[in-house]
Amino acid sequence: DAKTTQPPSMDCAEGRAANLPCNHSTISGNEYVYWYRQIHSQGPQYIIHGLKNNETNEMASLIITEDRKSSTLILPHATLRDTAVYYCIVRVEAAGNKLTFGGGTRVLVKP
């Protein structure tokens, strides 16, 4: 999969927006950006994905830069339950249908 780079950790204040960056400078044309999160040792939870356009759903917004070399996941109003490890994953067609997880960003939402 195309490599992604995320900060290892970040803190966020409860009720504020959390902006999680991800660099994927080697991404190419048809590769999708996916975001998952993992709370404690639970199964990874799908958040959102996109190709070129910005996307929004009930959980988050995904902003992808025009050159697609980076993206930002936005949690609009972080709650304590959003404390988790967030993974940015670029899916590569040539890599088959597996997901390759990196280390992610450990997000701590503080009261």
Place this chain on the structure above:
Amino acid sequence: EPEVTQTPSHQVTQMGQEVILRCVPISNHLYFYWYRQILGQKVEFLVSFYNNEISEKSEIFDDQFSVERPDGSNFTLKIRSTKLEDSAMYFCASSLSGGEWDTQYFGPGTRLTVL
């Protein structure tokens, strides 16, 4: 909302024993996956399965591992002779298609402890 379920939630076994981990994927999904996560490490892909065949497997998925869809609803991972290093969380996932545009949904996991 449909979800992937896994049983048992925790399995304890002795080294050398066989274990079977069970998963019920989302009902209309056609692609099935197993991943594992050793404590403190990354989530790692093990195998993908489609149309009753393995479509892709990782180096981890050696001859000790096998997968099966024994009926129309269950998807199983068997470890023939467990080793201490097989202790991990095992996650099942499913997707409607195998394309990179399609989302994989994960189950809650089975914690396997090998003593």
